[in-house]
Amino acid sequence: xxxTLGKASVIRGGKAILNEAAFACAPGRFTALCGPNGAGKTxxxxxxxxxxxxxxxxxxxxAHNVRAFASADLARRRAxxxxxxxxxxxxxxxxxxxxxxxxxxxxxxxxxxxEIISExxxxxxxxxxxxxxxxxxxxxxRQRVHIARALAQVWEPPGDxxxxxxxxxxxxxxxxxxYQLALMRLLRxxxxxxxxxxxxxxxxxxxxxxxxxxxxxxxxGKIAALGETQAVxxxxxxxDVFDLAEPYDIG
Amino acid sequence: MVMTKATLDTADIAxxxxxxxxxxKTILIICAILSALGAMAGVIFGPxxxxxxxxxxxxxxxxxxxxxxxxxxxxxxxxxNIRAPRAVLGFAVGAxxxxxxxxxxxxxxxxxxxxxxxGVSAGGALTAVAVIVLGAGVADNFSPGVRAFFMPxxxxxxxxxxxFGIYRLSLFDGRVIIATMLLxxxxxxxxxxxxxGYLTFLADDAQLRDLTFxxxxxxxxxxxxxxxxxxxxxxxATFGLLALARPMNALLLxxxxxxxxxxxxxxxxxxxxxxxxxxxxxxxxxxGIVGFVGLxxxxxxxxxxxxxHRYVLPGSxxxxxxxxxxxxxVARLSVAPAELPLGVVTAALGAPFFFWxxxxxxxxxxxx
Numbered sequence: 001x002x003x004t005l006g007k008a009s010v011i012r013g014g015k016a017i018l019n020e021a022a023f024a025c026a027p028g029r030f031t032a033l034c035g036p037n038g039a040g041k042t043x044x045x046x047x048x049x050x051x052x053x054x055x056x057x058x059x060x061x062x063a064h065n066v067r068a069f070a071s072a073d074l075a076r077r078r079a080x081x082x083x084x085x086x087x088x089x090x091x092x093x094x095x096x097x098x099x100x101x102x103x104x105x106x107x108x109x110x111x112x113x114x115e116i117i118s119e120x121x122x123x124x125x126x127x128x129x130x131x132x133x134x135x136x137x138x139x140x141x142r143q144r145v146h147i148a149r150a151l152a153q154v155w156e157p158p159g160d161x162x163x164x165x166x167x168x169x170x171x172x173x174x175x176x177x178x179y180q181l182a183l184m185r186l187l188r189x190x191x192x193x194x195x196x197x198x199x200x201x202x203x204x205x206x207x208x209x210x211x212x213x214x215x216x217x218x219x220x221g222k223i224a225a226l227g228e229t230q231a232v233x234x235x236x237x238x239x240d241v242f243d244l245a246e247p248y249d250i251g
Numbered sequence: 252m253v254m255t256k257a258t259l260d261t262a263d264i265a266x267x268x269x270x271x272x273x274x275x276k277t278i279l280i281i282c283a284i285l286s287a288l289g290a291m292a293g294v295i296f297g298p299x300x301x302x303x304x305x306x307x308x309x310x311x312x313x314x315x316x317x318x319x320x321x322x323x324x325x326x327x328x329x330x331x332n333i334r335a336p337r338a339v340l341g342f343a344v345g346a347x348x349x350x351x352x353x354x355x356x357x358x359x360x361x362x363x364x365x366x367x368x369x370g371v372s373a374g375g376a377l378t379a380v381a382v383i384v385l386g387a388g389v390a391d392n393f394s395p396g397v398r399a400f401f402m403p404x405x406x407x408x409x410x411x412x413x414x415f416g417i418y419r420l421s422l423f424d425g426r427v428i429i430a431t432m433l434l435x436x437x438x439x440x441x442x443x444x445x446x447x448g449y450l451t452f453l454a455d456d457a458q459l460r461d462l463t464f465x466x467x468x469x470x471x472x473x474x475x476x477x478x479x480x481x482x483x484x485x486x487x488a489t490f491g492l493l494a495l496a497r498p499m500n501a502l503l504l505x506x507x508x509x510x511x512x513x514x515x516x517x518x519x520x521x522x523x524x525x526x527x528x529x530x531x532x533x534x535x536x537x538x539g540i541v542g543f544v545g546l547x548x549x550x551x552x553x554x555x556x557x558x559x560h561r562y563v564l565p566g567s568x569x570x571x572x573x574x575x576x577x578x579x580x581v582a583r584l585s586v587a588p589a590e591l592p593l594g595v596v597t598a599a600l601g602a603p604f605f606f607w608x609x610x611x612x613x614x615x616x617x618x619x
Contacts, residue, residue, distance in 0.1 A: 046507075049511060050510075050511075051507055051510055051511060071510070071513045071514065071515055072513035073513075074513065075511065075512055075513025076513070078511075079511065080507075080508070080511035082505075082507055082508055082511075084505075085504070085505070085508075086360060086504065086505030086506075086508070087503055087504050087505065088360065088361075088503075089360075089362075089503045089553075089558035090553075090557065090558055091503070091557065091558055091559070092267070092271070092557065094264060094267050094268070095268075095271070095557070095559065096504075098268070099500065099501055099504065099512065100512070102497065102500075102501055102512050102513065102514070103512060103513035105497065111261075111265075114261050114264045114265050114268065115261045115264075117264050118259050118260055118261050118263065118264040121259055121264070122259055127259040130259060130263070130264075130267065131267055146508075153512065
């Protein structure tokens with residue numbers, strides 16, 4: 001029951017932007033992917049989600065190649081919150097959240113879908129914005145709508161009761177402090193109490209240290225360090241990976 | 252996720268969804284009635300005056316009752332052989348162009364995509380004109396049944412090549428660059444029209460008469476034998492596009508997000524491009540280039556129903572049919588007994604609409 005990256009390499013323009021990266025994420029744990037810009041974090045997340053085919057190696061979900069799953073089946077097991085939203089059409093916020101139920105079409109009942117959509121909207125504190133047009137929302141509000149959509153997508157365990165996975169690429173980037181903390185607490189709870197596997201690219205090392213279980217440190221497409229967050233994020237490892245002039249104390 | 256008391260419950264979500272669906276369905280019913288009125292008006296109005304009673308008499312004859320003789324042989328002939336095929340063709344062309352416009356705007360995730368603007372219609376017209384001028388000998392080798400489908404299918408290939416070409420050109424790093432798309436469309440249109448111009452230069456007098464209506468579009472000269480093959484292809488294309496409504500909604504999120512929702516993005520894009528090209532190609536083969544229907548109708552529907560393709564696709568098809576049928580009425584009646592080309596009327600309506608869109612979106616800064 002793991003989500004594993006098996007010696008995956010991605011080559012772009014003759015350069016390995018991901019170079020034989022191998023690590024495993026466990027359900028029930030919150031895993032952070034950290035490192036400098038261009039170190040391969042987003043690429044690793046794309047390979048894990050099945051969006052990107054690695055040139056060498058592959059991602060495995062419960063020992064099966066992620067890209068061998070039927071796409072709707074995979075969509076009921078893992079949801080993805082990407083960094084950039086491309087939606088420019090004026091859907092209302094509740095309609096965007098409802099799109100998360102698309103892979104359950106014909107399986108889940110409309111009534112159950114509505115329950116899940118309303119709970120996901122409340123969880124993201126979007127109630128006053130539910131009927132607003134997506135295109136009129138601020139960056140942070142849009143981000144919360146997309147997170148609610150992803151939550152609605154994997155709200156219930158898949159048919160075989162396997163673990164659910166939530167993959168997020170810099171989910172806190174557009175959020176203000178209040179919602180950054182609230183989101184991190186929510187992800188912590190989904191992993192710890194509900195048994196979801198959470199994998200997130202994060203830049204704020206304070207948040208990483210406070211809320212995550214495991215950390216994978218990237219540098220130049222390779223994995224520089226991995227393990228439990230408290231052990232991985234040391235003054236020395238952070239100074240080394242981020243190429244800082246002096247040791248950096250996260251606190 | 253915060254401590255504030257959330258006051259939203261399942262009933263609220265049910266209500267929001269219901270409001271949108273109810274509105275969507277109302278709009279669809281109104282559009283269906285309008286398009287039916289358009290078809291009826293097309294049959295009733297013309298140089299020979301035909302009353303609703305005559306129309307009923309002919310319809311009655313088709314299902315085997317009523318007194319068709321009451322309408323008179325000439326009127327029956329006009330209805331059955333001239334105006335009915337023209338109305339059926341107008342309906343199919345409008346529906347195919349409307350649905351194709353909605354599909355293109357979803358495919359490009361861009362509300363300015365239109366089969367005419369980005370050269371898809373012209374690409375289809377070029378191959379169709381090539382058939383008229385160069386392919387007469389080739390087509391003669393086929394049986395009449397095959398020959399009837401030859402030109403629409405050739406137009407389909409021309410349109411298909413243009414769709415994929417423009418898409419490839421305007422795609423950069425997973426996103427469609429709007430300016431590149433429109434400029435690529437300008438270039439594709441210029442190239443196709445230069446080809447059409449060259450073929451016109453080569454054409455003999457008989458072929459020239461066939462060609463004159465191509466560049467401006469017209470429903471004139473519709474007979475059942477000419478209309479039916481193209482209509483069959485347009486019906487297949489329109490229903491093919493309607494079936495893509497759900498995945499096309501997800502596609503508006505962006506291709507990566509749609510894929511993570513379990514949508515087979517490549518397959519949806521392939522089908523959208525194929526059916527768009529089939530509908531636009533068949534429409535162009537049957538009546539030349541009719542511009543702006545695919546641009547205007549999805550916008551009007553979206554203003555009323557929101558961007559959900561389950562309403563935008565069928566609504567655009569029905570409103571497209573309405574627009575073409577009433578435009579054709581204007582084309583036939585305004586300068587009777589002569590006829591304006593249909594494309595002139597739709598462009599006169601559509602081009603100001605395009606200006607309005609540009610001004611509106613310039614104000615809100617929608618074009619990045």
